[in-house]
Amino acid sequence: MQNNSIVNAATKSWLVLIVLSVIAISLSEFIDNRSLYIISALIIVVIKGQQIVDVFMELKTAPKFWRVLFLSYIALLPLIITVIYLS
Amino acid sequence: MNSSSISTALPNKARSDKKLPGDLAMWFFILAELTVFAIFFIGFAVNEQLNEVMFSQGKAQLHQTSGLINTIALITSSYFVALALSAMHRAQAKKSVLLLLTAKFFAVIYICVKVWEYTSLFDQGITIETNTFFTLYFLITAFHLMHVLLGMVILAFIAHSAWTNKYQHNDLSAFEAGTSYWHMVDLLWIILFPLIYVI
Structure with missing residues (x-):
């Protein structure tokens, strides 16, 4: 039962990741403003990273320290890159 | 067991259920x-x-579609690795090996596309020495490619171990360590792809 829910969660994550990847590459079609474009692309990175960390790496059920550590990486690195690009 | 002992036991149980997949050393x-x-x-x-x-001229010379194909290939590969681990938890070792082989197939697609991308750049006379953009492009993507190749060796190792029933008594820590490494390769590409190809 628990394994079925893991498979379902992985399948949903896979779909989310594929859709977000296609959206990321199509962003330039919809957004002209460069700052907004960079922020949007990097927000997509954070969402995709969260899916991989929580679902594929199974850190959602791991000790909080490790989950927070990896989610911090996936949030802070795009934030630093955004600050560099917008400075 | 009275109600007060239940209320104190439940949080402890919940805490003990929180387990880091694989080896601690692999996570470090x-x-x-x-x-x-x-x-x-x-x-x-x-x-x-x-x-x-x-950098904007350099990015314009890259093939965005090949970047997208590689993204889809790695995400799909990671997905099959997650399914392989789930199969191992259900003690379906043979099915897990098939899923790992499928994951490796998508990794091979990634490698083929990457080699094609490098070759087409070389054909245009673009090398690691062309300018700063291409120095960083080749360094970062080739370094990532090396991780993909190492990940494929690790996947082959855990697939072989699963096929020969090396994982006994529900001890899947080595298997989980291998799958975690592969997901890291995917995680890195998720950041690399927009940074080099999209933004």
């Missing part, structure tokens, strides 16, 4: 790898700010 190794790539990514962004024209 993954953290070290993520740190190295973070330095590369930040270095790339800083250099782009210093050489905006060169």
